[in-house]
Amino acid sequence: MRAATLTAFGSPLTVHEVPDPRAGGGEVVVEVLATCLAPYSDEVFSGARRYPLEPPVIPGVGGIGRVVSVGPDATKLREGDLVWCDCTVRSRDDALTPDITLQGWSSRGEGGARLARYLHDGSFAQLMRVPTENVHRLPAEADPARWSALSVHTIPYGGLLAGGLQAGETLLVSGATGNLGSSAVAVALAMGAGHVVAPGRNRAVLDLLADRFGTRVTPVELTGDEDTDRAAMSAAAGPVDVVLDVLPPEAPSMVARAAAMTVREQGRVVLMGGVGMLGGPELALPYPWIMRNSVTVRGQWMYPRTANVGMIRLIASGALDLAPERVTTFGLGQVNDAVTHAAAHGGPFERTVLVPAA
Structure with a gap:
């Protein structure tokens, strides 16, 4: 061969x-x-x-x-x-x-x-x-x-399963303007997410996501200032139930931290991206914030084997086009x-x- x-x-x-x-x-x-x-x-x-x-x-x-x-x-x-x-x-x-x-x-x-x-x-x-x-x-x-x-879509699907995303919930995708992040937006909506917050710095891509998915997606243009961006993301859609981070290795940790800290009390944060893989500051989520707000933070590498069947069904049914x-x-x-x-x-x-x- x-x-x-x-x-x-x-x-x-x-x-x-x-x-x-x-x-x-x-x-x-x-x-x-x-x-x-x-x-x-x-x-x-x-x-x-x-x-x-x-x-x-x-x-x-x-x-x-x-x-x-x-x-x-x-x-x-x-x-x-x-x-x-x-x-x-x-x-x-x-x-x-x-x-x-x-x-x-x-x-x-x-x-x-x-x-x-x-x-x-x-x-x-x-x-x-x-x-x-x-x-x-x-x-x-x-x-x-x-x-x-499938090699793209099944990855964020695994993260959404890990975060226990439920129909009607609000999801924030950290890294939404990238290849995996945009997939996460599409897959989450196919799973029944009520609303997806899509932060990023690429205005053209944010507009593309809003045009494709309509009012169920709220784009948020980031400035690079952690406090400003966290406030903008928090204000975009009310309480955020789940944050999925799929930022690439070159992204600074403060971008991931700002997104993670928009999650509501008793919310869930799933880390799937590459932040820190090439060095640089650690994520450094505050211990008191995690503890006092009963926030669940977990990592997820790839997906469970059963996710393949679920992803195939989403596409075959037309839920994911x-x-x-x-x-x-x-x-x-x-x-x-x-x-x-x-x-x-x-x-x-x-x-x-x-x-x-x-």
Whole structure:
């Protein structure tokens, strides 16, 4: 098969022939039809994001494909099934605190690194080997390129599940003008959120969100002053039930703190972004404020396995509409052009998709 390999950080991806993967017990081989590139892929491949990825590696975060072969323990998947391949792989020998790797992308701790060395390669290839439990059937009519946005939407969905978002509640999305943040706005409304506060500094994107979603979204233009911005966000929609932070690593901690502290008494704050990953001041939420207001603060990396099914249902039912998203596709031979395009087009509802068969 043909695949795109990262041979070293800072080097362009190389497209070449590699051996076909084979499914063992508990595994599935999938023909990759489409995989969505993260806008920050160039930062990962350059080494700027410091991800614990070990070259040489075929990268890629999940994808849509067709089942080619299954292991002997599969009971429902069949050859030819259209499927979503979730990149979040968990070790099978500790149900309470499993080690985790994002196949072809990142990992957590030494256990995650060991898991990554076994399930090393991702979706920038014509074929991919995936754990059986990470393969989820899709409606036969699903458009692979458009549905590959599952790799984006399922992340904030996991955060909203972690925050216990209920129908009718008010959510504030910290980082709403970014790729993940705008997805969080759309997913929350699909889940039944009554109101979403969308703060950011990009006026054009704030206007786009307001135009697309109407009065259920209140944009708030940030100034960079923590006290001013907190007051503006708090005044935008009354009591905030849940704050979801998906700010990128370069965002200052005070932006995340200002957003978090808009939450009401007994509200919930979920941290999913990258603030602090590249150094800088800590988040420093005040202990007395958390305690006296009975605020729940939790971190969430990715999402539980069941979130895949829930996200597929939201799209299949039409609750989350993928039609307005702007999808640009590239063939495998254009993979480096795709990485460049993704970096330049990482705004709301913009998807850069690699089609390995092309």
